Amino acid sequence: MVLAPNELRNSVIRTAREMMRAGLCVNTSGNVSAAIPGTDAFLITPSGVPYEELEPASIVLMRRTGLGAWEPEGSFAPSSEWQLHAEAYSEKREIRAIVHTHSPKATAVSCLEEDIPPFHYMVAAAGGIDIPCAPYATFGTRELALSAAKALEHRRGCLLAHHGVVATGDSLRSALALALEIENLARMYLDLRASGGMKLLPEEEMRRVAERFLSYGQPKRRNP
Numbered sequence: 001m002v003l004a005p006n007e008l009r010n011s012v013i014r015t016a017r018e019m020m021r022a023g024l025c026v027n028t029s030g031n032v033s034a035a036i037p038g039t040d041a042f043l044i045t046p047s048g049v050p051y052e053e054l055e056p057a058s059i060v061l062m063r064r065t066g067l068g069a070w071e072p073e074g075s076f077a078p079s080s081e082w083q084l085h086a087e088a089y090s091e092k093r094e095i096r097a098i099v100h101t102h103s104p105k106a107t108a109v110s111c112l113e114e115d116i117p118p119f120h121y122m123v124a125a126a127g128g129i130d131i132p133c134a135p136y137a138t139f140g141t142r143e144l145a146l147s148a149a150k151a152l153e154h155r156r157g158c159l160l161a162h163h164g165v166v167a168t169g170d171s172l173r174s175a176l177a178l179a180l181e182i183e184n185l186a187r188m189y190l191d192l193r194a195s196g197g198m199k200l201l202p203e204e205e206m207r208r209v210a211e212r213f214l215s216y217g218q219p220k221r222r223n224p
């Protein structure tokens with residue numbers, strides 16, 4: 001049995017509540033997970049439990065039991081989207097936390113089945129020249145997990161067509177910050193579309209900005 005520090009369970013709960021308070025999700029939609037340092041396992045919010053009712057014991061520990069096989073520990077069922085989280089952690093070791101939302105503006109853009117183009121330099125916060133939109137698949141399926149993993153191959157965040165947003169990070173704090181940023185960008189993008197259009201930044205500039213983001217900010221603080 002893998003032991004998850006209570007501190008990390010509490011950080012997952014705090015992040016889920018912040019996500020809700022920030023208006024990134026309503027009711028029990030969305031979910032949050034964090035990789036457990038030094039293991040293959042991760043913690044994830046349970047399925048269908050209101051965020052205000054979460055306790056450390058209701059956070060589900062997902063343990064890898066084989067290639068592509070995972071098992072929950074504890075008495076709660078994991079978020080229905082646990083496969084999406086498992087696939088992302090398996091594909092990219094640098095991902096330490098994931099925030100999945102149905103934030104309204106970004107989800108509206110996802111219904112256009114379009115990537116968010118480089119209309120603002122902060123688009124590069126997702127790791128590249130655009131914020132890709134992963135093709136639609138039914139919620140809670142492996143198809144959706146694979147679709148998201150492909151969109152995240154060269155990005156830290158993406159849209160899920162007709163569904164929502166996935167934001168990853170090296171900490172819960174950075175994953176939530178990216179989810180907020182994507183929602184903010186989506187709001188501006190929809191306003192611009194409604195007002196008749198926009199100019200886009202050149203690809204070369206976006207690559208330069210994406211590179212700068214890698215070293216932006218304070219020296220690393222390991223704080224989930």
Ligand SMILES: [Zn+2]
Nearest residue numbers: 030081163164
């Ligand atoms: Zn969802």
